[in-house]
Amino acid sequence: MALEKYREKRNFSKTPEPKGSVPVTKAPAKGRTPRFFCVQKHLASHLHYDLRLEHNGVLLSWAVPKGPSLDSTVKRLAMHVEDHPVEYGTFEGVIPEGYGAGIVMLWDVGTWRPEIDDVDAALKKGDLKFQLDGYKLKGSWALVQTRGSRDPSGRSWLLIKHRDDWSGPVDVTAEFSKSVKNDGADFEDILAADAPDVWTANRPAKGGATGAMLAEIIQKAAALKAGKKPKRRSR
Numbered sequence: 001m002a003l004e005k006y007r008e009k010r011n012f013s014k015t016p017e018p019k020g021s022v023p024v025t026k027a028p029a030k031g032r033t034p035r036f037f038c039v040q041k042h043l044a045s046h047l048h049y050d051l052r053l054e055h056n057g058v059l060l061s062w063a064v065p066k067g068p069s070l071d072s073t074v075k076r077l078a079m080h081v082e083d084h085p086v087e088y089g090t091f092e093g094v095i096p097e098g099y100g101a102g103i104v105m106l107w108d109v110g111t112w113r114p115e116i117d118d119v120d121a122a123l124k125k126g127d128l129k130f131q132l133d134g135y136k137l138k139g140s141w142a143l144v145q146t147r148g149s150r151d152p153s154g155r156s157w158l159l160i161k162h163r164d165d166w167s168g169p170v171d172v173t174a175e176f177s178k179s180v181k182n183d184g185a186d187f188e189d190i191l192a193a194d195a196p197d198v199w200t201a202n203r204p205a206k207g208g209a210t211g212a213m214l215a216e217i218i219q220k221a222a223a224l225k226a227g228k229k230p231k232r233r234s235r
């Protein structure tokens with residue numbers, strides 16, 4: 001994991017730790033020990049939610065286009081993506097260019113706990129059952145890998161809420177849409193807070209695909225700020 005490269009790109013003096021204590025385990029947790037999890041709401045080329053579970057010193061990561069649902073009958077597509085450094089888990093701010101260019105909001109944070117003893121075996125099997133204890137997401141969940149010819153890459157998983165005291169009809173992404181890090185900040189607040197430093201230090205290309213993407217994001221942020229519904233790409 002290229003942590004040096006990750007650090008070069010970011011000004012950590014501008015990303016203070018969230019209020020309250022965020023438990024991050026120092027050594028890889030074994031068995032069913034609680035460890036760090038987060039969900040980062042990521043406005044990039046499209047809006048999605050990155051679910052990250054700490055395991056063996058990295059954050060296992062799934063990009064969930066529609067975000068988590070508390071409805072136990074709903075299965076949300078979760079694309080398995082590359083591991084992220086643990087330090088990334090409390091990041092909220094602007095990624096000016098390249099990988100994941102856009103705005104990242106720390107949407108939920110807390111601890112997760114496997115419901116099985118062997119996480120690696122569960123991942124290999126494509127069926128990970130776990131508990132979440134965040135601000136927004138709690139109770140029992142599953143990540144289940146989809147199989148078959150439709151997805152030879154094996155990257156497609158489904159995120160499913162198990163029926164329990166924490167499941168229900170609440171539309172959690174709509175009802176609780178803001179940051180848990182900075183007192184209910186929305187994308188435009190994050191953009192406004194981070195833009196001067198990040199963009200001066202690491203200015204993106206003005207043209208090309210990156211420039212076009214950033215222009216779109218800025219437009220979305222401006223629209224959000226104006227209280228209008230941002231223009232979304234149909235999926």
Ligand code: MN
Pocket residue numbers: 042044048050063100
């Ligand atoms: Mn992402």
